[in-house]
Amino acid sequence: xxxxxxxxxxxxxxxxxxxxxxxxxxxxxxxxxxxxxxxxxxxxxxxxxxxxxxxxxxxxxxxxxxxxxxxxxxxxxxxxxxxxxxxxxxxxxxxxxxxxxxxxxxxxxxxxxxxxxxxxxxxxxxxxxxxxxxxxxxxxxxxxxxxxxxxxxxxxxxxxxxxxxxxxxxxxxxxxxxxxxxxxxxxxxxxxxxxxxxxxxxxxxxxxxxxxxxxxxxxxxxxxxxxxxx
Amino acid sequence: xxxxxxxxxxxxxxxxxxxxxxxxxxxxxxxxxxxxxxxxxxxxxxxxxxxxxxxxxxxxxxxxxxxxxxxxxxxxxxxxxxxxxxxxxxxxxxxxxxxxxxxxxxxxxxxxxxxxxxxxxxxxxxxxxxxxxxxxxxxxxxxxxxxxxxxxxxxxxxxxxxxxxxxxxxxxxxxxxxxxxxxxxxxxxxxxxxxxxxxxxxxxxxxxxxxxxxxxxxxxxxxxxxxxxx
DNA sequence: GAACGCAATTGATGTTTATCAAGCCATGTA
DNA sequence: TACATGGCTTGATAAACATCAATTGCGTTC
Numbered sequence: 001x002x003x004x005x006x007x008x009x010x011x012x013x014x015x016x017x018x019x020x021x022x023x024x025x026x027x028x029x030x031x032x033x034x035x036x037x038x039x040x041x042x043x044x045x046x047x048x049x050x051x052x053x054x055x056x057x058x059x060x061x062x063x064x065x066x067x068x069x070x071x072x073x074x075x076x077x078x079x080x081x082x083x084x085x086x087x088x089x090x091x092x093x094x095x096x097x098x099x100x101x102x103x104x105x106x107x108x109x110x111x112x113x114x115x116x117x118x119x120x121x122x123x124x125x126x127x128x129x130x131x132x133x134x135x136x137x138x139x140x141x142x143x144x145x146x147x148x149x150x151x152x153x154x155x156x157x158x159x160x161x162x163x164x165x166x167x168x169x170x171x172x173x174x175x176x177x178x179x180x181x182x183x184x185x186x187x188x189x190x191x192x193x194x195x196x197x198x199x200x201x202x203x204x205x206x207x208x209x210x211x212x213x214x215x216x217x218x219x220x221x222x223x224x225x226x227x228x229x230x
Numbered sequence: 231x232x233x234x235x236x237x238x239x240x241x242x243x244x245x246x247x248x249x250x251x252x253x254x255x256x257x258x259x260x261x262x263x264x265x266x267x268x269x270x271x272x273x274x275x276x277x278x279x280x281x282x283x284x285x286x287x288x289x290x291x292x293x294x295x296x297x298x299x300x301x302x303x304x305x306x307x308x309x310x311x312x313x314x315x316x317x318x319x320x321x322x323x324x325x326x327x328x329x330x331x332x333x334x335x336x337x338x339x340x341x342x343x344x345x346x347x348x349x350x351x352x353x354x355x356x357x358x359x360x361x362x363x364x365x366x367x368x369x370x371x372x373x374x375x376x377x378x379x380x381x382x383x384x385x386x387x388x389x390x391x392x393x394x395x396x397x398x399x400x401x402x403x404x405x406x407x408x409x410x411x412x413x414x415x416x417x418x419x420x421x422x423x424x425x426x427x428x429x430x431x432x433x434x435x436x437x438x439x440x441x442x443x444x445x446x447x448x449x450x451x452x453x454x455x456x457x458x459x460x
Numbered sequence: 461g462a463a464c465g466c467a468a469t470t471g472a473t474g475t476t477t478a479t480c481a482a483g484c485c486a487t488g489t490a
Numbered sequence: 491t492a493c494a495t496g497g498c499t500t501g502a503t504a505a506a507c508a509t510c511a512a513t514t515g516c517g518t519t520c
Contacts, residue, residue, distance in 0.1 A: 044456050065376040066452050072371065084361040093368050093456055116357075123353050127346075130360040131314040137367040138323050141302065144374050145414055146295040148506070176468065184375055186508060191469050206468095206516090222296050226274050226323055379477070406498070416478060421499050436486090436498095 005032075005055050008078045009105060012053075014129050017121035026115050030107040041096040041104060048085035048092055050106040053078065057102025060178060061094045071181035072140075074099065074174065083129055086112050099174045142227045149185045150193045154221035155228055156183055157202065161211060168214070172207040235262075235285050238308045239335060242283070244359050247351035256345050260337040271326040271334060278315035278322055280336040283308065287332025290408060291324045301411035302370075304329065304404065313359055316342050329404045372457050379415045380423045384451035385458055386413055387432065391441060398444070402437040 009015060015023060032055065035041065041052065044063055052059075059075040061082075072094050075081050085092050086109040098104075116123050143152055156179075164170040172179060180190035194204045201213040201220070211217055239245060245253060262285065265271065271282065274293055282289075289305040291312075302324050305311050315322045316339040328334075346353055373382055386409075394400040402409060410420035424434045431443040431450070441447055 063372050063376065063456070065372065065454055065457060068376050070372070070375040072368070084364045087357060088361045088365070090365070091456070093365055093372070117354075120350065120353070123350070123357065124347075127317060127353065127357055127360060130357060130364055131318045134314045134360055134364040134367065135318070135320070135323055137364060137371060138302070141367060141371050141374065142293050142295065142300070142323070144371065145300040146293065146298050150506095187468070188470085188509080189507060192507095195469085224295055226293070226321070227295060417498075418479080418500085419477060422477095425499085 005078075005103075009053055009055065012078060012080065014080055014083075014125045015122075017125055018115070018119050019121070022115050022119040022122060026107055026111050029111050030105060032103060032105050035098045035102050035104060037098055037100055039098045041098065042082065042092050042094075044092050044095045046092055048082060048088075048090060048109050050109055051080060051086045051112045052082060052096070053080045053105040053107070055103040055105050058099040058173060059096050059102060059104070060099050060174075061096050062181070063094050069181065070184070071178055074178070074182060076173075080129070083126065083133070087116065087126060087130070089113065099178065136229065139227050139229065144184055146227070149183065149189060150196060151221060152183045152185075153190065153193045154197065154217055155223055157197075157209060157211065158217065158221055158223055159228055160209075168211045170209060172209065176207075235308075235333075239283055239285065242308060242310065244310055244313075244355045245352070247355055248345070248349050249351070252345050252349040252352060256337055256341050259341050260335060262333060262335050265328045265332050265334060267328055267330055269328045271328065272312065272322050272324075274322050274325045276322055278312060278318075278320060278339050280339055281310060281316045281342045282312060282326070283310045283335040283337070285333040285335050288329040288403060289326050289332060289334070290329045290404075291326050292411070293324050299411065300414070301408055304408070304412060306403075310359070313356065313363070317346065317356060317360070319343065329408065366459065369457050369459065374414055376457070379413065379419060380426060381451060382413045382415075383420070383423045384427065384447055385453055387427075387439060387441065388447065388451055388453055389458055390439075398441045400439060402439065406437075 010023065015026075018026075035057075041059065054075050054077050056077055058077075059081065060071055061073040061075060062069060062071045064070075073081075075096075081096065082092055082094070089109070116126060143155070147155070160170050160172075161168060176190055177187040180187045183190065185193070194202075197217070197220075198204050201211065201217040203210040203212055240253065245256075248256075265287075271289065272280075284305045284307050286307055288307075289311065290301055291303040291305065292299060292301045294300075303311075305326075311326065312322055312324070319339070346356060373385070377385070390400050390402075391398060406420055407417040410417045413420065415423070424432075427447070427450075428434050431441065431446040433440040433442055
């Protein structure tokens with residue numbers, strides 16, 4: 001593992017405040033692994049063996065049931081995932097697979113739980129992380145229950161633009177079918193919804209999306225600080 | 231506050247392990263209040279001032295956006311709610327109102343955060359609680375994204391029957407319109423979906439629901455341990 | 461450059477769900 | 491008993507969304 005990557009991990013809110021010996025203990029049994037695209041890293045229902053950290057690439061969290069499948073989140077570097085299952089020593093509720101070639105750091109769950117009991121700063125950071133994630137899922141649930149498909153798309157575009165600097169242009173980071181699933185619609189309807197927005201307020205060319213009438217887009221989206229991560 | 235109620239609160243997983251002096255500190259500024267039906271206890275967007283504990287009655291957590299409104303959870307005694315906002319010292323993402331006359335214990339948020347920093351057992355319990363809640367919301371998100379309305383209803387019936395002892399009969403604890411909102415459908419569609427199930431596998435009379443063909447109901451519901459709280 | 465594979469789009473159609481508008485029924489009240 | 495009230499149900503219609511099928515577009519391979 002490159003030192004700069006390790007530094008990035010060390011600087012994560014989750015690990016930032018903890019004592020060096022504890023950090024070392026945590027990483028003694030950890031290993032960094034490279035994966036090609038579309039490799040399943042964890043499957044829902046399995047016991048939580050490792051805390052995962054995406055160091056490079058993108059990872060999709062998804063869940064399946066009765067022939068259907070839905071994307072729950074797309075994890076960008078540098079971020080941990082499935083902390084709750086690790087802490088609770090329970091089974092994963094979501095599966096994970098790489099969307100791109102990726103580097104993932106895997107920390108044994110037992111070590112995480114061990115250090116959690118010893119390092120108060122770490123325990124505190126775990127609480128913050130869990131609380132933050134909890135609130136993010138609540139936001140997503142509100143997004144799904146209170147908005148129509150095209151409203152979710154409009155907000156997603158506004159958020160992605162903001163995340164990439166608010167330049168009014170950004171590039172979709174993965175398959176459109178994955179985005180459709182994340183937004184809770186079929187790929188066909190994502191196409192149609194993009195086409196609808198394209199008559200008014202955006203230009204959609206391949207994976208490039210450009211906002212041409214931001215006010216109109218905002219009017220359609222009705223962004224809400226109690227739903228959208230600001 | 232009656233001693234037996236206090237004992238119930240003291241016995242909650244969240245407070246069980248903490249030292250007596252800390253518990254006393256927590257409850258020094260706390261107060262128990264009675265509310266009639268349909269009183270709004272907290273409003274989304276407000277700063278989190280109190281950790282709430284439903285001691286008696288039922289409380290609905292809901293959220294509104296753009297003229298729409300949805301029920302997120304129904305809290306039965308004895309349970310805490312909005313812990314995440316309190317710990318993070320942030321605004322509430324959900325509103326809360328009583329569904330019945332209720333008794334609610336209110337613990338100042340500052341005291342919770344204070345004790346959290348001093349009592350390791352309490353901090354640990356907070357983590358467990360948050361992790362559990364996080365997983366519950368993830369389950370609900372999967373429920374919403376992976377199931378149709380009638381499937382959600384069928385599973386809701388199975389779960390409520392199980393919660394009330396698995397006798398095959400139970401009584402709906404609140405307005406049907408609230409249940410409809412919780413299940414992510416309109417009251418009209420709840421009626422229709424109940425009528426559909428009533429041709430096959432249940433009897434629905436007023437607020438009483440009786441399961442007459444459990445196998446058929448299970449076949450329709452496809453309950454899943456990774457979605458439904460077991 | 462031709463053929464292929466695959467994601468994305470487009471169109472036609474069907475299902476699910478919401479909305480609007482009555483009507484029903486139990487309950488409480490005058 | 492008559493009457494209002496509010497929750498619930500039922501029916502008709504419309505919107506949102508999914509499915510199926512065919513086509514387009516684009517990058518890859520040969």
